[in-house]
Amino acid sequence: MTETTDALEIRGLSAGYRGVPAIRDIDLRVAAGSILALLGPNGAGKSTTLRAAAGLLPALGGTVTAAGSPVTGSVERATRSGLCLIPDNRGVFHRLTVAENLRLAKARGGFGPALDRFPQLRPLLNRRCGLLSGGEQQLLAIAKTLLLRPRVLLIDEMSMGLSPVAIKQILPELRRLADEDGTAIVLVEQHIDQALSVADEAVVLHHGRVVLIGPAADLREDRDQIQRAYFGDKER
Numbered sequence: 001m002t003e004t005t006d007a008l009e010i011r012g013l014s015a016g017y018r019g020v021p022a023i024r025d026i027d028l029r030v031a032a033g034s035i036l037a038l039l040g041p042n043g044a045g046k047s048t049t050l051r052a053a054a055g056l057l058p059a060l061g062g063t064v065t066a067a068g069s070p071v072t073g074s075v076e077r078a079t080r081s082g083l084c085l086i087p088d089n090r091g092v093f094h095r096l097t098v099a100e101n102l103r104l105a106k107a108r109g110g111f112g113p114a115l116d117r118f119p120q121l122r123p124l125l126n127r128r129c130g131l132l133s134g135g136e137q138q139l140l141a142i143a144k145t146l147l148l149r150p151r152v153l154l155i156d157e158m159s160m161g162l163s164p165v166a167i168k169q170i171l172p173e174l175r176r177l178a179d180e181d182g183t184a185i186v187l188v189e190q191h192i193d194q195a196l197s198v199a200d201e202a203v204v205l206h207h208g209r210v211v212l213i214g215p216a217a218d219l220r221e222d223r224d225q226i227q228r229a230y231f232g233d234k235e236r
């Protein structure tokens with residue numbers, strides 16, 4: 001990629017529920033074509049960070065910029081700037097078929113390009129989404145989002161409920177999306193090794209704050225550092 005500006009820039013972001021911050025002063029930058037693994041123990045604030053970045057939660061402080069445009073606190077502006085969130089429930093409609101779910105993306109050229117990328121979905125087109133496996137549902141969620149040509153893709157709990165085989169199938173697709181389409185991806189993951197295997201950079205949150213940030217390649221070699229961050233040791 002020749003683009004050098006960050007596709008997603010989060011500065012000093014605080015957000016929470018009923019006015020009580022669950023994340024504080026979060027700084028994150030993700031370049032186009034890059035994958036950031038957002039890690040941390042249960043309740044650290046990973047989902048809250050994604051929701052606030054996507055405008056689903058108002059910011060109590062700080063700013064979010066997507067593809068160069070200010071989008072803080074606005075789903076509409078975030079969507080217009082090409083920011084998409086795949087929530088932990090995948091955001092697919094269980095009573096609709098795979099084809100109907102894909103049609104909802106209202107892609108100008110139809111949903112053919114999504115099937116070219118994920119041919120495994122072709123034989124499932126007429127199946128109701130509720131009858132798909134977890135991995136197939138996640139592939140559908142990614143395929144549907146891909147039709148929107150996201151510049152920034154936020155994925156919450158990517159591998160929740162998926163078998164190791166399904167995870168191994170999906171992670172390279174995310175890498176391809178970043179490498180070939182230049183999409184900036186933030187991946188919230190409980191499986192640290194899987195996340196580090198595909199990410200360029202990783203951030204660990206603890207009690208709503210960033211406690212560790214570094215290149216994924218370095219953190220793969222130094223698991224102790226990640227371990228300590230999960231217990232709240234701040235190393236940056």
Ligand SMILES: Nc1ncnc2c1ncn2[C@@H]1O[C@H](COP(=O)(O)OP(=O)(O)OP(=O)(O)O)[C@@H](O)[C@H]1O
Binds near residue numbers: 041042043
């Ligand atoms: N809807 C809500 N209302 C009130 N508090 C919430 C709500 N959602 C999350 N929280 C609280 O905000 C904090 C951060 O939660 P969040 O879901 O962002 O953490 P997480 O890192 O994604 O956790 P997990 O890995 O368990 O999904 C937690 O203390 C949680 O209890």
